[in-house]
Amino acid sequence: MTDRGKGVDTLVEVRNLKKYYPIKGGFLQHSVNAVKAVDDVSFCIERGTTMGLVGESGCGKSTIGRTLLRLTEKTAGTVLFNGQDLHALGREELRQLRPKMQIIFQDPYSSLSPRLPVGEIIGEAVREHHIVPEKEYEAHLDQTMSICGLMPYHKDRYPHEFSGGQRQRIGIARALALNPEFIVCDEPVSALDVSIQAQIINLLKDLQKEFRLTYLFISHDLSVVEHISDTIGVMYLGKLVEFGSKALVFNRPLHPYTVALFSAIPVPDPDVKMNRIILEGSIPSPANPPNGCKFHTRCNRCMERCKIEEPSQREIEPGHFVACHLYDGEGLP
């Protein structure tokens, strides 16, 4: 499934993607520095699978999601969607492709317009893109809403009349109404209560099975990501430090950051005593990242070499990529 061989149905491929935000300063406000939000990231997502993207806040997870959909322009690199280079498309071509790639946002309170009734929120883009003939519009809307657990009479209500979980369902229905192939889920459950989280995660999984959707699931909640993903990417300070199938990454995390991250997950069992690796300090500023390996300031297995030379991404075992000097040369230790 995660073999990177030929004949595998790759929907999204990202090659050496970079996104820098300039820092303006000095006289005449020219750019003096750049925040390297995403720095040389490569991965691919197979059709019908979910890639989980984890990392601390500010590590560039959301920027990847947005650049992937071309909601922000890239600085360098390529994004292939169904074999087409997204960032090379013209305005009209991109517009044609838009319904195929959708996004679900984190905060269901601020991502829905308070002035539009729910039917309009979900249906606006359907009409705009002529997804279904005019006659079938209402039926399509009803069907989408019922799949997402909403009632047809909800169409005339406004977002403030709904609870957080239901709003997130509206957000999902809005994305789903356009018959997309690829959905970026940007922390879709972090603002919700535990029992509602389970409902939304189950809904996303059901939809994936039914419509063969492909997800990029961005979250900082590792247990949720583990539950929903097929492949996992771990990010640190704009870099993808580890990438591979779920089984490989969770059973044998290789990068010291991944190891520490996994050890920090609280387990709801009082008998399990954690062998916790507590990372010192906090994530450095992406405007002024450390030299060499970006993680060396907090790494417990830091070597001299890490402070000077930046490690490149290497395939340690089939389908398992790591960027760390510990695994240079001899493969697996």
Place this chain on the structure above:
Amino acid sequence: MSKKTNAAGYISAKESRRISKQNRKITGELEKRRERKNVPLADYTTQMRNPDNIVEFDDLHTYFFTDIGTVKAVDGVSFDIPRGKTVGVVGESGCGKSVTSLSLMQLVQRPQGQIISGSIRFSGDGGVLDIAQTPTEVMRKIRGREISMIFQEPMTSLNPVFRVGMQVDEVIALHNRAMSKDQVKQRTIEMLETVGIANSNGVYRMYPHELSGGMRQRVMIAMALALSPKLIIADEPTTALDVTIQAQILELLYSLKEKINSSIMLITHDLGVIAEMADFVVVMYSGRVVEKGTVREVFKNPSHPYTIGLLNSRPVVNQQVERLYSIPGKVPNPINMPNYCYFRDRCELSLPACAGLYPPEYRLSDTHVVNCYRCAHAVKEETPHD
């Protein structure tokens, strides 16, 4: 209270006016009682049921009188916080866990929010006080010094226009009038060092926006612990933080608690955090305690269907399940609560008896108490009101 509502749940303007008038009458009386001068000491001193406890909540009712009806945010909550222990309070948003802690601090939004009945016994330096009756003057000396609070959002709970050091200074100076300015500063820097801020002299002069989320939460903890309180209320202290920072903060909180030998009331919806930090767990649902016990009892032998559902709905690393369990339905409207078990409409294990009165407390062991008819085979201990 009869209420005319139409099918959609809206109420008429006339009805709303009537409710407002009634509310003003009730809250006015309560406010008057609260604001009277020279309250005799006997009115608010009391005795602890068990001297080993630092706080005892006893049948606490905190209501909010809103224009569309009375919200029973806390509706008969009883539990104890033993000295030197950590008690975790879990529940969904709106279940009353924060209002319970605010009642203990007397910080409930007044005049619409009021403690209606019940008592909160707190064993402080000045004897045992009933917080529900304590006048504001006395309360002011307790807040910060004996009970302090760590809030969820470190960004919104620090004042953005004052330097961090000054804000910690204020707490110390306010409760120690005799201390000189230099002594206060000395103490602040000491506190900042205790919470693991390396550059404490530099941070002293910084503004909150210059600090990261984890650092801000450390400052909040320094502020809360500056006067070595007997009880720390931590209201979702790590929800806004990343996993690695969360681990640091929890570790810090635990070690500091041991150092100054205080108790923690930990409010969170993360069961993992509770399992790791707490000695006792209180599970709340719709303003009531549904299950309480030691961590082992609640996690190993969850007995209320809500607790079981909550534990099952969370994905656990290295435990693969095809589908997550999700509790059907949603939290009931807090304004018109049914008179039977609040969880019955969502419960998959309900019995015929559940249609009757709200279930009483059933005691499964000395510490493990469940409000559910499914546990009726155990000894029936006590029946709460209604």
